[in-house]
Amino acid sequence: MASKTPAPADRAGVIARAALDELVALLAGRGYRVIGPQLRDGAIVYDDLARADQLPAGWIDQQEGGSYRLVRGPDAALFGHVVGPHSWKRFLYPPAQKLWQAERSAGGFTVTTAAEPEPPLAFLGVRACELHAIAIQDRVFGVESGDFTDSGYAARRQAALLVAVNCGRAAGTCFCVSMQTGPKVTEDLAYDLVLTELLDDRRHDFLVTAGTARGAELLAGLPQRPASAADLVEAEAASARAAVQSRAMVPGVADLLRQNLEHRHWDAVAERCLGCANCTMVCPTCFCSTVEDVTDLSGDHAERWRKWDSCYTLEFSYIHGGGVRRETAARYRQWITHKLSSWHDQFGSSGCTGCGRCITWCPVGIDITAEARAIRDAEGS
Amino acid sequence: MTAKPKLAVWKFSSCDGCQLSLLDCEDELLAVAGAVEIAYFLEASRAVTSGPYDLSLVEGSITTPHDAERIRKVRRQSRTLITIGACATAGGIQALKNFANVQSFIRSVYPHPEFIDTLATSTAIKDHVPVDFELRGCPISKHQLLELVSAVLNLRKPVIPTASQCLECKRAGTVCVMVASGTPCLGPVTQAGCGNLCPAHDRGCYGCFGPAEAPNTASLAQHLAVLGQSRRDIELAFRSFNANAEAFRREGNAHERE
Numbered sequence: 001m002a003s004k005t006p007a008p009a010d011r012a013g014v015i016a017r018a019a020l021d022e023l024v025a026l027l028a029g030r031g032y033r034v035i036g037p038q039l040r041d042g043a044i045v046y047d048d049l050a051r052a053d054q055l056p057a058g059w060i061d062q063q064e065g066g067s068y069r070l071v072r073g074p075d076a077a078l079f080g081h082v083v084g085p086h087s088w089k090r091f092l093y094p095p096a097q098k099l100w101q102a103e104r105s106a107g108g109f110t111v112t113t114a115a116e117p118e119p120p121l122a123f124l125g126v127r128a129c130e131l132h133a134i135a136i137q138d139r140v141f142g143v144e145s146g147d148f149t150d151s152g153y154a155a156r157r158q159a160a161l162l163v164a165v166n167c168g169r170a171a172g173t174c175f176c177v178s179m180q181t182g183p184k185v186t187e188d189l190a191y192d193l194v195l196t197e198l199l200d201d202r203r204h205d206f207l208v209t210a211g212t213a214r215g216a217e218l219l220a221g222l223p224q225r226p227a228s229a230a231d232l233v234e235a236e237a238a239s240a241r242a243a244v245q246s247r248a249m250v251p252g253v254a255d256l257l258r259q260n261l262e263h264r265h266w267d268a269v270a271e272r273c274l275g276c277a278n279c280t281m282v283c284p285t286c287f288c289s290t291v292e293d294v295t296d297l298s299g300d301h302a303e304r305w306r307k308w309d310s311c312y313t314l315e316f317s318y319i320h321g322g323g324v325r326r327e328t329a330a331r332y333r334q335w336i337t338h339k340l341s342s343w344h345d346q347f348g349s350s351g352c353t354g355c356g357r358c359i360t361w362c363p364v365g366i367d368i369t370a371e372a373r374a375i376r377d378a379e380g381s
Numbered sequence: 382m383t384a385k386p387k388l389a390v391w392k393f394s395s396c397d398g399c400q401l402s403l404l405d406c407e408d409e410l411l412a413v414a415g416a417v418e419i420a421y422f423l424e425a426s427r428a429v430t431s432g433p434y435d436l437s438l439v440e441g442s443i444t445t446p447h448d449a450e451r452i453r454k455v456r457r458q459s460r461t462l463i464t465i466g467a468c469a470t471a472g473g474i475q476a477l478k479n480f481a482n483v484q485s486f487i488r489s490v491y492p493h494p495e496f497i498d499t500l501a502t503s504t505a506i507k508d509h510v511p512v513d514f515e516l517r518g519c520p521i522s523k524h525q526l527l528e529l530v531s532a533v534l535n536l537r538k539p540v541i542p543t544a545s546q547c548l549e550c551k552r553a554g555t556v557c558v559m560v561a562s563g564t565p566c567l568g569p570v571t572q573a574g575c576g577n578l579c580p581a582h583d584r585g586c587y588g589c590f591g592p593a594e595a596p597n598t599a600s601l602a603q604h605l606a607v608l609g610q611s612r613r614d615i616e617l618a619f620r621s622f623n624a625n626a627e628a629f630r631r632e633g634n635a636h637e638r639e
Binding site for chain 2: 040294315
């Protein structure tokens with residue numbers, strides 16, 4: 001995470017589609033593990049990227065509550081899709097991490113931490129909502145503040161290089177506009193480079209702006225020309241298209257939920273809620289984990305693992321005497337009120353970035369914006 | 382040196398697949414044999430040591446009057462009794478007979494029905510004797526079995542979560558087959574543990590590990606109908622290896638033909 005330098009628009013450059021191959025090669029050559037979107041099992045997932053031609057050219061996603069389908073888009077855009085089932089958290093905050101292992105020795109035991117050296121990460125194709133999500137997790141894991149820093153996360157985060165992409169369209173479940181987290185990557189966000197795909201019958205280019213000195217230095221290594229006024233206009237048009245969204249969060253939702261902790265609608269949601277935890281797993285800001293201790297048969301070798309967990313499991317709130325939130329209604333309320341309301345008290349912002357993953361990947365399509373609206377519409381009843 | 386704990390493996394109505402998971406441990410088998418005395422395990426050895434046993438693993442369901450009697454004897458000889466697999470924990474696939482007329486089956490299948498001595502139901506071991514832990518699956522996961530045996534031997538809590546299959550899929554990065562392709566999947570109401578075997582191969586979850594904690598089968602069934610599943614399809618989805626597990630039995634019954 002390099003320090004922020006101003007990136008005036010007049011320093012924007014335009015690179016050709018082919019220069020993305022050079023960018024990937026440049027990053028790999030500098031020892032980065034490059035991660036980017038690609039097509040797998042009927043979805044656009046994030047995985048190791050060896051070449052830019054692995055990017056999902058020409059595929060776009062149609063998303064609704066509980067439904068995700070890839071279809072051929074109108075052109076060969078590499079970033080015509082929006083966000084899929086994965087988020088960058090699975091690389092910055094892996095789903096399963098070994099914290100330490102211990103060996104029994106004469107009269108005691110020896111603990112070793114499992115700190116394997118990891119290559120720095122380079123993410124290609126980070127959306128505005130995702131930059132916001134990373135910034136939120138940075139606060140959760142204490143990257144900037146020293147008191148309760150998750151050292152593993154902080155190390156991965158500080159080494160990571162972020163190549164952002166401006167969205168040129170919105171999916172059906174996107175609501176970043178109402179969360180003020182997109183669709184355009186704004187200069188206050190932490191990114192090294194930001195791309196806007198410029199594509200028509202005559203050309204396939206990217207408008208590129210550096211957000212850090214490191215980004216500027218990378219950009220300088222790519223064949224480019226200065227951006228013209230027309231390029232900037234076209235890029236703005238793309239962002240304007242992506243700002244047309246069919247879903248929106250109700251205004252003042254933090255207070256609304258705080259004032260409606262007792263509401264009959266929670267039971268109505270619980271009738272549909274599967275309690276399956278998918279919403280929390282796909283959420284780019286949900287950070288809860290559990291710790292599992294295991295031994296081998298002899299008991300001479302022990303390991304402690306940290307794994308993604310969810311406030312939807314019964315075990316999650318288990319204390320002496322049983323789980324605290326035994327009803328599905330209580331668990332759904334816990335999740336949505338934390339995400340949209342008490343997160344402000346805890347971390348100084350909403351925990352929601354309007355990415356819409358929880359809506360799309362809920363098997364029964366429960367919609368966080370619709371549930372908040374239902375509370376508002378039935379307030380006091 | 383204290384004597385090694387005595388392990389017994391018992392079979393009731395079952396296909397033997399879960400016991401086989403123990404022999405399947407291969408790399409870890411010597412460690413198992415080193416950690417316990419295999420005192421009774423007919424699938425592995427004719428050598429039998431008499432009880433009592435420190436740890437009994439029980440496979441299979443209770444389908445005959447003889448089974449019902451024998452499981453009580455097993456319980457009396459066992460300090461810790463753990464049931465392994467869908468048969469032992471829910472009655473297994475053979476519990477489909479619970480929803481049909483067994484006498485008519487017997488008459489139509491066997492040339493000499495008079496030789497058949499069976500109960501009208503296939504039931505879980507816990508319906509007959511107290512059980513210390515239930516390991517789910519059809520078949521069980523060898524990793525979970527090793528984890529469970531390690532936990533018992535080391536007097537610690539086994540790491541066998543009861544939450545949904547979806548957690549396992551999402552941690553693994555598996556794309557949800559129901560959301561991304563409309564494939565019917567029991568994952569949201571099924572306990573994790575198999576290693577998300579089917580969704581990782583583009584198939585819906587068949588519910589081999591039985592109901593997850595607090596399963597909302599009614600909501601899932603409603604969604605399966607939205608995906609185009611008939612009432613009969615939904616009945617059959619819940620009536621497989623864990624047909625007689627309470628939550629699945631209830632949902633299967635709710636979709637039974639009129």
